[in-house]
Amino acid sequence: MKIAICGKGGVGKTTISGILCRVLGKKGIEVLAIDGDPNPNLSHVLGLSSGPPPSLPLSSKVLEKGEDENGNRYIRLGIPLSELISDYGIKAKDKITLLAVGAPEHASSGCMCSSHTTVREIINAALASKETVTVLDMEASMEHMKRGTSRYVDIMLMVVEPYFRSMEAAGRFAKLAKEMGIKTVAAIANKVRNPEELKAIHQYCAHINLPVMAVIPFDPNITVADSTGASIVDRVPDSEAVLQIQSLADQLIMETAG
Ligand SMILES: Nc1ncnc2c1ncn2[C@@H]1O[C@H](COP(=O)(O)OP(=O)(O)OP(=O)(O)O)[C@@H](O)[C@H]1O
Ligand SMILES: [Mg+2]
Numbered sequence: 001m002k003i004a005i006c007g008k009g010g011v012g013k014t015t016i017s018g019i020l021c022r023v024l025g026k027k028g029i030e031v032l033a034i035d036g037d038p039n040p041n042l043s044h045v046l047g048l049s050s051g052p053p054p055s056l057p058l059s060s061k062v063l064e065k066g067e068d069e070n071g072n073r074y075i076r077l078g079i080p081l082s083e084l085i086s087d088y089g090i091k092a093k094d095k096i097t098l099l100a101v102g103a104p105e106h107a108s109s110g111c112m113c114s115s116h117t118t119v120r121e122i123i124n125a126a127l128a129s130k131e132t133v134t135v136l137d138m139e140a141s142m143e144h145m146k147r148g149t150s151r152y153v154d155i156m157l158m159v160v161e162p163y164f165r166s167m168e169a170a171g172r173f174a175k176l177a178k179e180m181g182i183k184t185v186a187a188i189a190n191k192v193r194n195p196e197e198l199k200a201i202h203q204y205c206a207h208i209n210l211p212v213m214a215v216i217p218f219d220p221n222i223t224v225a226d227s228t229g230a231s232i233v234d235r236v237p238d239s240e241a242v243l244q245i246q247s248l249a250d251q252l253i254m255e256t257a258g
Pocket of ligand 1: 015016222
């Protein structure tokens with residue numbers, strides 16, 4: 001199961017990715033959490049209290065540059081994924097391993113390519129592995145999607161806040177995701193404060209034929225947890241946001257099993 005979480009800036013992608021990883025992990029599922037944001041911050045939501053995770057070095061150890069038989073240049077992961085994970089993955093709670101690829105630092109030597117290419121190749125390699133359940137917290141831009149990073153993803157969830165620009169952005173992501181042939185494309189309504197807001201999201205999503213798979217209320221517990229750099233899953237495990245994401249996880253498991 002490869003899940004990508006996307007949407008406009010600030011809608012709650014990282015929050016939801018982190019909680020989803022934790023609830024999947026609590027079910028005994030080993031999860032690879034990929035922070036694909038150039039400004040990585042998934043670690044806090046995963047309950048890791050120390051500073052930002054070390055970035056992957058852009059060295060020739062990790063990436064390999066070459067030319068195929070047709071003369072096309074390529075850059076790909078130069079080491080097995082398992083080695084990448086054991087060398088650079090960070091163990092978090094609930095059987096989660098975090099890989100922060102969003103902001104690889106340009107090593108002083110051996111740097112071969114642009115940050116986006118590197119991120120794409122590493123994410124592709126991680127997603128291409130068959131055995132892992134992967135949750136990818138995407139950056140707000142559509143860059144990765146346009147460049148095809150998402151071709152290994154089987155579930156793409158658009159986080160939508162109840163305001164028009166966010167819904168419109170989700171619509172654009174959803175269109176692209178469907179064009180790319182991603183099997184399950186759905187919305188998650190987030191920060192919903194009242195029935196009118198929920199209605200607005202439902203109406204927009206119905207209009208663009210995008211199913212709403214979860215509704216997460218605006219939850220002050222998230223704000224409090226965030227202000228201390230903690231995870232809501234640890235602070236208020238029975239909060240409505242966590243319960244809704246538990247139910248989303250159950251749906252996703254059923255979806256991919258069926
Ligand atoms: N359901 C919610 N209730 C209350 N606050 C929320 C909720 N979901 C997210 N937030 C808050 O919204 C803010 C943005 O969340 P988050 O960082 O997860 O968004 P993002 O989409 O990952 O942002 P970015 O585009 O910058 O990566 C944070 O302050 C977070 O605490
Ligand atoms: Mg984020």
